[in-house]
Structures are given as structure tokens and as C-alpha cells.
Amino acid sequence: MDNVKIIAIPVMGKSTDYKVSKLFARSPFFIIYDEKNQTIQFAKNDYKGDQAQSGKHISKLLVAKGVNVFCGHDIGFNVQKIAEENNIQLILLPETKGMMGETVINMIKKK
Amino acid sequence: MARPVNPRKVFSRPKVKGFIPMGFYASDLDTIYLSVEEYESIRLKDYMGLSQLESSEHMAVSRPTLTRIYEKARNKIAEALCEGKQILIQGGNVIYHEKWFVCNSCSSKFNIKGKSDNTEKCPLCGSENVVLIENDL
Numbered sequence: 001m002d003n004v005k006i007i008a009i010p011v012m013g014k015s016t017d018y019k020v021s022k023l024f025a026r027s028p029f030f031i032i033y034d035e036k037n038q039t040i041q042f043a044k045n046d047y048k049g050d051q052a053q054s055g056k057h058i059s060k061l062l063v064a065k066g067v068n069v070f071c072g073h074d075i076g077f078n079v080q081k082i083a084e085e086n087n088i089q090l091i092l093l094p095e096t097k098g099m100m101g102e103t104v105i106n107m108i109k110k111k
Numbered sequence: 112m113a114r115p116v117n118p119r120k121v122f123s124r125p126k127v128k129g130f131i132p133m134g135f136y137a138s139d140l141d142t143i144y145l146s147v148e149e150y151e152s153i154r155l156k157d158y159m160g161l162s163q164l165e166s167s168e169h170m171a172v173s174r175p176t177l178t179r180i181y182e183k184a185r186n187k188i189a190e191a192l193c194e195g196k197q198i199l200i201q202g203g204n205v206i207y208h209e210k211w212f213v214c215n216s217c218s219s220k221f222n223i224k225g226k227s228d229n230t231e232k233c234p235l236c237g238s239e240n241v242v243l244i245e246n247d248l
């Protein structure tokens with residue numbers, strides 16, 4: 001059974017110091033955090049300007065990178081659909097304004 | 112035969128079941144029923160400030176469908192405000208994900224994949240103080 005969580009967190013820039021994006025699919029970057037190895041990678045969202053299909057495309061890209069948890073404030077239906085098809089867990093962050101990528105990672109680390 | 116419409120899954124459920132008017136002319140007998148989809152269109156467009164296109168993508172509906180749902184929602188809310196009617200949020204072409212939990216420690220919500228024995232931990236903060244969200248509010 002696969003217990004290793006690889007978590008995608010949408011952030012406004014290529015650093016953990018940036019805020020978590022309001023919308024998952026429209027985020028310019030994603031932190032990809034490997035919970036077991038505690039490693040951080042970044043994925044650029046080349047689809048954020050794709051007005052109709054960004055959710056679908058970015059979800060598939062994240063799945064291809066081994067992500068099995070999507071974590072964000074607001075996750076649209078297209079992303080939810082890909083998540084369901086690929087057995088991806090969804091975490092909805094509280095509606096705290098200005099939450100940083102690092103804050104989320106620190107919460108996961110401290111568990 | 113009409114083509115069946117795929118139900119849309121939502122998890123951004125409304126926080127309350129509805130709204131009650133106050134004052135002399137308030138009527139708790141007349142009720143406006145706002146569907147969950149209609150509520151969602153208001154939340155995305157007016158509360159989150161998304162464009163028509165972004166909202167339609169978020170709800171996985173076409174732009175004309177989104178416009179129709181949104182217009183209907185606006186009309187219903189206007190009627191309730193101006194005529195002092197109560198609003199109940201319920202129904203619509205939506206189903207909720209099977210098992211969602213809310214963490215009482217960090218307020219995050221999460222779903223569970225596969226089998227669950229209801230002794231879940233929050234995947235974010237690790238708290239065991241989590242409760243299953245019921246489909247009915």
C-alpha cells in the first residue's frame with residue numbers, strides 16, 4: 001500500500017515564501033513536497049493562462065510527477081475530477097488570508 | 112428523452128442552511144429555494160471575484176450555463192431581499208464527495224481515499240480532533 005504522500009501546494013512564486021494561491025488551477029507555481037524524504041521541488045504551471053482547460057492539464061502534470069495529494073484553498077471541478085480518477089486525496093486549507101507555502105509545509109512536518 | 116445531466120461534485124458547501132428576514136414585513140412563510148449550484152455561482156463570481164470564464168471552468172460548465180445559473184441565483188436573491196422572503200439553500204444537481212472530514216484544530220477539510228474506520232487524523236496538522244462532515248447540514 002502506498003503511504004508516501006507527495007503533496008502539491010499552489011503558490012504565487014517559485015519559493016516557499018510566497019502565498020498559497022487562491023485558485024489551485026490558476027496558480028503560477030506548485031510546491032511538490034515529499035513527506036517521507038522531506039524534499040521540495042517546484043513545478044511551473046504553463047497552463048495557468050489556458051482559460052478553459054488549465055485545471056485538467058495542470059492536474060495531469062502533477063499526477064505525472066507522482067503527486068498523490070492536492071492541497072489548496074479552492075479546488076475546481078475539473079481538478080476534482082482528475083483527482084477522483086487518480087485516487088488523489090484533497091485537502092482544503094482554511095480560509096486564512098495570506099497563508100504562506102512554508103506555513104503549510106511546517107504544519108505537515110510538525111505532525 | 113431528455114439527456115441526463117451529470118451531477119457535479121462540490122465540497123464548498125454553504126456554511127448555513129439559509130437566511131431568515133427580520134422586521135414587521137418579514138415573511139417566514141414565503142420561501143425562496145436557492146440550489147447549491149446557484150449558491151456556488153454567487154460565491155465564485157461575487158465573493159471570490161472570478162470572471163465568468165473562470166467561474167465556468169471552476170464549476171466545469173459552459174459559459175452560457177454558468178450565466179444561466181448565476182442569473183437565476185441573482186434573481187432569486189433579489190426577490191428575497193425586496194419582498195422579505197426567507198432563503199433556503201438546498202438541492203440542485205450536485206453530489207458531495209463520499210467522506211469529508213473537518214479538522215477542529217486547524218480548520219482544514221480533507222477527504223479520505225479507500226476504506227476508512229472513522230479514526231482519521233488530519234493530514235495537515237496531525238490532530239485527531241476531526242469530525243465527519245454530514246451531507247445534510
Ligand SMILES: [Zn+2]
Binds near residue numbers: 215
Ligand atoms: Zn488539522
